[in-house]
Amino acid sequence: MSIITKSEKETILLTTEADDTWSVYTFNSALQKKLAGFAEQYPELCRLKSKDKETGSVTYEMAKSRISIRLIPPYSEERRRAASEYAKAQRSGAGKGF
Secondary structure, three states, rough: OOOOOHHOOOOEEOOOOOOOEEEEOOOOHHHHHHHHHHEEEEEOOEEEEEEEEOOOEEEEEEEEEEEEEEEOOOHHHHHHHHHHHHHHHHHHHOOOOO
């Protein structure tokens, strides 16, 4: 068995415009658990295609309608400052029995 480096442990989402499914190939154990749970709960939408016990990777096939990609813009400096002040206020209030 060869050792796979972290940089080689990829997660790949693959589809084409003609497909109605995504192929999800991953080494990520947290994502593997999420996909396994989803496949168990919704077998008509997600199924395990392959599992490589030697490398630890899995490939799932999933309905295209179940995956979305969300782009989150960075916080502005003003928003970051407000969040920091809010968190500090919550911490100082937490020790007072609130």
